[in-house]
Amino acid sequence: MSPIDRSVLDDSPPEGPDPGKDGGLTRRHLVQRASIAAAMASPLVLAACGGSDSGSSNGGGGGSSGGGSGATALGKQLNKYVGPGGPENGEGTTWNFGASLPLSGAGAFFGHEMEHGMDLAVDHIKQAGGPDFAVSYEDNKTGDPNAGIQNVRELGINGVAGMMASYLADFGAELPGIAAYKILTIDPGGGTGGSFQEEPYFWGSRALWPEAPFPGVYKYVAEAKPEFKRVSLLIWDNGASFVNPAVKALEEAIKPHGLELVSVEKSAAGSTDFSTTIARLKSANPDVIQVAMSGADVAYFLKGKAAGGLTAQAIGADWNPETQKTAGSTADGFWFSFDYINAKKPPNPWAKIFFDEYKKKFGAEATWLAANYYESTFIYWELIRRVLAEKGDINDGTTLQSALEADPEFPSLYGGNSGEAGTLTFDPKTHTIAKREISLLELEPSGEEKVLATFGLGGSDYKKVA
């Protein structure tokens, strides 16, 4: 019997033939076939990452109408801020609505926040005498392009006229389908970003992420920390169409204040180990690290930053209580700036109703994500109202979009005052929002958020607070 070549396995002397474990395979064959299996494993795991699709909850055909029972007590309160209900405003009508959300994978926790915000809005719209929104929730597996494309195809085939997106419409992957099926789509989570403005049927209802706060933030940095001169950018690597506009926006924001962009570090979304990035950042020796990541990645970066002895001031473009819990004390002194809404200090009565009702229904404090998806669902009701007033077809995305373009103002949870809801205004050209108050905040060791400055888009109406 000739010895078996075990060189693939080890360097020990050859032994007798090895009939293998099951059915006569040699060990060499075993390892060879296992390596084929390993090669097969990578795409399988990546494709299956996160689990199964969410169940769809598609209602029946849209357009049926009937008499309604009128708004509830809560609904009547809401009517003061979001407009009237009744049959002429869609009451008794079922309207098909879609959503492509991260319901599995690393972003699942945030996807369920988005879903909760929409669920609450659907309930409130009905209570306020509006239509029945029959929502089909589709899972984009935390920004997976193939899943997003499939979601839009399914929603389009099912004839939905309106849809909520996330992750900048799966970083643009969903846009061709959205245009082809003419689905009026709003992304309240990622917005349009710098790269996906002016896209047909695609609108963003939040400030450009991550770049909208940059002008106001670095005006504050220049005033409050004149000794800071060097800036590094740590950004998710979601392709040049995402990274390059952010780099350009940051350079434009810091240059007038004499600051210099010294390095750009890219990170894969979902990273936990930032040790190499920290080492490279230490080498660049920045005073400020602009963090353009979202979710738990920010927490892991802050942990790595503390462990690695990197003392530069970190300024983030995203924050939420889940991230704070993960980061723990490493988040003390962290600055963040985006269109953030504070559950503990609702800016207007509609926002207060939202936060109170969210906590009652879901047993947890709502975050800005849930708030944005709640607010944007009401945009569709307002559009339905307008189309019905013109006797138009509420199941036609083009008609809905025309109504939006004709009057881009809607009630908002942001802004306003103690007696009135705020106003959200879209820019009909760019398809992103034209006006939004942004805050720059600092996390204190107590866990409270201290407002450092407030400003509008482009750094307008800048006000230093602390």
Add this chain to the structure above:
Amino acid sequence: MDLHQFIQLTVNGLINGSTYALLGVGFALILGVTGRFHFAYAFTYTLTGYLAAVAASSWGLPVIPAMLIGLLVGIVMGVLIEVGVYRPLAAKAGTNSLLVIFVASLGITIAGQSAITLIWGLNAQARTLEAFKISTWHLGSINFTNLDVLTVVVAWACTLAFSAFLRFSSHGRQIKAVRANPEMAQAVGIDSRAIYRVAFAIGSIFAGVAAILYTLKYAAVPDMGQRPVFYALVVAFIGGTARAPWKVGLTGLGLGLIESWSGNWVSAQWSSTIVFAVLLIYLTWQSLKSAAWARPIRVLAQQS
């Protein structure tokens, strides 16, 4: 090249490489002894880390018992997967068992991850575990934490202890016998099936310890096992499934250093790609060593 950056990356590589060593030793043991492509290693890894964090945070247990519970459940799950899934499938599938078991283990991983998300992950996805205050230590401009030191010590203590166990204990010799030839081992009175269960138990211990160290450093999340299982696979293939554990461990250490050093030239998001590139180069080299068509290349290489 910045010398300080290089030294820091080396330290980072030694720390990460020690974790890869732990993962690789466990995976290599299971693959080498049983021949099972245990992709569900990712699931036992995740289950241990997640359960330890849940036991400490939600159930209010002290940290050490919480860790032990997580470890115990991970071990039991690993053994149950062998006894309840792999063995029956292998008995039915015969010569096709490799693929069948791989598919089954993939299914267990996906279902298990989804189950963890459904049970614990919807309301609070990331679960932290705190055993002690993590503090940063400095050697000049080089930084690492007390947890990093613990990780290295625990990883190598486990690896060396297991190496000694395999070499000097009768049970260790039985494991090596089954690894070499399970039928012959059975013929001389060693219960191969029992050894398979032991292999899964010990492999799950290695995965569980790595998971707990990871959870202490970062947090437990439902998909935390995906990356480690690929790293374990790479280390096991390159290190060898029949080699002494300390040699497999050194392979893990080397992989950690290569991954970290690559940060001198490429951005961090390419680190996983670098690891798989190493595997690809290794497998290609192994193929070239034996392929008939590559004989002229080998001759040329020898002559030069």
